[in-house]
Amino acid sequence: MIFLSWRQAKVLKLARSTVYYEPRPVSAEDLALMRRLDELHLDYPFAGSAYAAIVAAAGGGIRRSPPHRDADEAHGDRGRSIVAPNTSKPAPGHKIYPYLLRGLKIERPDHAWAMDITYIPMRRGFVYLAAVVDVFSRRVLAHRVSITMEAAFCVEAVQEALAKHGRPEIFNTDQGSQFTSLEFTDVLLDAKIAISMDGKGAWRDNVFVERLWRTVKYEEVYLRAYDSVSEARASIAKYLAFYNQGRPHSSLDGRTPDEAYFGTQAMVMAA
Structure with a gap:
């Protein structure tokens, strides 16, 4: 697998996302769990902290053992993090901007x-x-x-x-x-x-x-x-x-x- 830093990619005029061509090694069990988590999130995006209960009720078989950490991290906040830290959190020191779309009527392209x-x-x-x-x-x-x-x-x-x-x-x-x-x-x-x-x-x-x-x-x-x-x-x-x-x-x-x-x-x- 080839790894390039951001500076190396810039010098070579390559997009970093184009030089990774080897999938991450993930077990079949974790892949099946990730797929199930993803399907449930698409059906219940509002679940929030209740997400783990929904997964368990649906037969997700969630365990708090290390092999499932990658499955949860892959979903980040979109998977409503059951085990891993929330990957949708801003990094320390990053500025958070206000939400501007609430109540806004969008009636044209590029608005x-x-x-x-x-x-x-x-x-x-x-x-x-x-x-x-x-x-x-x-x-x-x-x-x-x-x-x-x-x-x-x-x-x-x-x-x-x-x-x-x-x-x-x-x-x-x-x-x-x-x-x-x-x-x-x-x-x-x-x-x-x-x-x-x-x-x-x-x-x-x-x-x-x-x-x-x-x-x-x-x-x-x-x-x-x-x-x-x-x-x-x-x-x-x-x-x-x-x-x-x-x-x-x-x-x-x-x-x-x-x-x-x-x-x-x-x-x-x-x-």
Whole structure:
């Protein structure tokens, strides 16, 4: 496996998320548990501290032994941490920005974007998926797949979204250390974008991206068993292209995210 520091990757002009091609060694038992945790979280995102009881009632077989620590850490706050520390906590000293979307009516593209990270199971390990989503149209503007949860792959996705689509007025995330890092927030501040962050434990604040995770996992990820990071990256990219271009949404009056994003965007510009 190749490991590059952030500085080495910058000198070589390589994205760190592209030089990790070996899945983490995880036992079949832990992978099965991670999958079950993930499914239950998608069904009960509101559970909070009651999550462990729901898992136990559903036959999750949670034990507090070390082998299951990785399974819980992979989910972080999205798995409502049963054993491990909450990986969505900001790092010490990182600034937390106020939540700006409460009560805000979003009626046009690029008014607000949201971003989140989720875990993706593979045949012999797992990776992380980060996506930037336009809140109005549900369109995925950029995404990255990585085996680490460092800020770098999130920054790359944001930079791609900004380069391709301009900038939103507001950018919303949770309080994870990736999103509170200076490396990440400086990109938004330099672009003069208002930063919004979910309240601690407020699962519904970033529900726009949570709905995307549910769709991606039930329609793509859970139907496959990726053998490598490169296979996961290619297959997820293909699905997200379909999601944007060919999957109608009832919340968009039967339009696809592309139709809602580009069609409404054109009307706003014409007006």
